Amino acid sequence: MTTLVVVRKGDEIAIAADSLTTFGDTRLAAEHDRTFDKIVHYRGTYIGLCGSAAHQLVFESLLRRHEQLDFSNKFAIFETFRKLHPILKEQHFLNPKEEEDDPYESTQITALLANEHGIFGVFSMREVFEYTRYWAAGSGREFALGAMQALYPRLKTAAAVAKAGLEAGALFDKNSALPLTLYTIKLKPA
DSSP: OEEEEEEEEEEEEEEEEEEEEEEEEEEEHHHHHOOOOOEETTTTTEEEEOOOTTHHHHHHHHHOOSSOOSSSSSSHHHHHHHHHHHHHHHHHHHHHOOTOOOSOOOOOOOOEEEEEEEEEEEETTTTTESSSEEEEESTHHHHHHHHHHHTTTOOOOOOHHHHHHHHHHHHHOTTOOOOOOOOEEEEEOO
C-alpha cells in the first residue's frame, strides 16, 4: 500500500509518493530499498503506481518496450491501458480476476499520472479520471485528500499542496512513510 497524490495549481502540476513498501506485516523502508521511488517517468509523463510491489517492475518493463504510448488526455490514457491489458496478461501473467460480478477484467493497477496536459487517475477496470485540482490514491488517500482540501486555498504552489497531502498520508497511514519523492511539471498553455 502507499500514498500517492497529484495536484494542479496555477500553471504547475505536482505528483508525489511515499517510499514505504510493505509485505504483510514487514516494512521495507527507504533506507533499506535502493529503488524506493514509486513514480515512473515516461516521455514527460510521471506515473505513480500503488498496489502490488510487482507493478513497478512490470510497468517499467512495459514502458521500455513500447515506444508509442499516449498519456495526453483521458481518452488516450484509456486506450493506452486498454492496449496494455492483453500484454499484461500474456507477457507478464497478470491475474485479471477480482470479484465474480465485475463487469470487466481487472488490470489490478491503480495509478496517478501527471504531465503537461493535466492530472489523471487510472483504476483497475481502466476507469480514467481527469482532476481539476488534486487527488490521492493508495491506503493513505483519505488523510492526503483531507489535508489537501484544507490547505489548497492557502498554499501557493502545487508542490506545497502535494507535500502537505503526502506528509498527512505518511503520518497517519500505517502503510506509508517518508521520505517522499515529488516531481513538478509546467502545465501546457491552453
